[in-house]
Amino acid sequence: MRRWSWWPDRRCAGAAAPPARLVWLSDVPEAELRALYAGADCLWQASYAEGFGLPVVEALAQGTPVAVAFGTALDEVAPPQARRFRLGDDDSARRLMIQLAWEGKDGAPEQWRAWAARFAMPAYNARVAELLESLFREAR
Numbered sequence: 001m002r003r004w005s006w007w008p009d010r011r012c013a014g015a016a017a018p019p020a021r022l023v024w025l026s027d028v029p030e031a032e033l034r035a036l037y038a039g040a041d042c043l044w045q046a047s048y049a050e051g052f053g054l055p056v057v058e059a060l061a062q063g064t065p066v067a068v069a070f071g072t073a074l075d076e077v078a079p080p081q082a083r084r085f086r087l088g089d090d091d092s093a094r095r096l097m098i099q100l101a102w103e104g105k106d107g108a109p110e111q112w113r114a115w116a117a118r119f120a121m122p123a124y125n126a127r128v129a130e131l132l133e134s135l136f137r138e139a140r
Contacts, residue, residue: 063109
């Protein structure tokens with residue numbers, strides 16, 4: 001079941017009224033993800049134990065900026081210029097979320113797409129081929 005709302009979290013209570021475009025989603029069907037990523041101003045990924053960060057790469061591939069938690073696996077997949085927040089610091093995360101919602105979508109989608117391309121299959125295949133070739137050279 002898809003759930004969404006404009007302002008669902010009590011931790012945001014007391015903040016100035018949010019912009020109407022601040023939306024939290026969960027349980028979104030696979031078929032809708034690409035359009036949602038492309039239409040979003042920013043993807044927020046807060047995770048203590050994300051294994052890779054596929055939603056981050058998927059959003060970046062659509063030209064959508066991301067905001068990720070410091071000190072997690074997401075540091076490895078998010079570009080250096082991505083916005084970051086500290087897990088557990090609800091107040092600063094809330095302020096950053098509201099700030100980014102007011103600012104709207106970053107105007108440089110190509111930089112996000114270029115970063116995501118580093119994780120696409122052609123780039124991955126090239127890195128694996130290079131690694132295998134170097135191992136075979138060393139084994140001779």
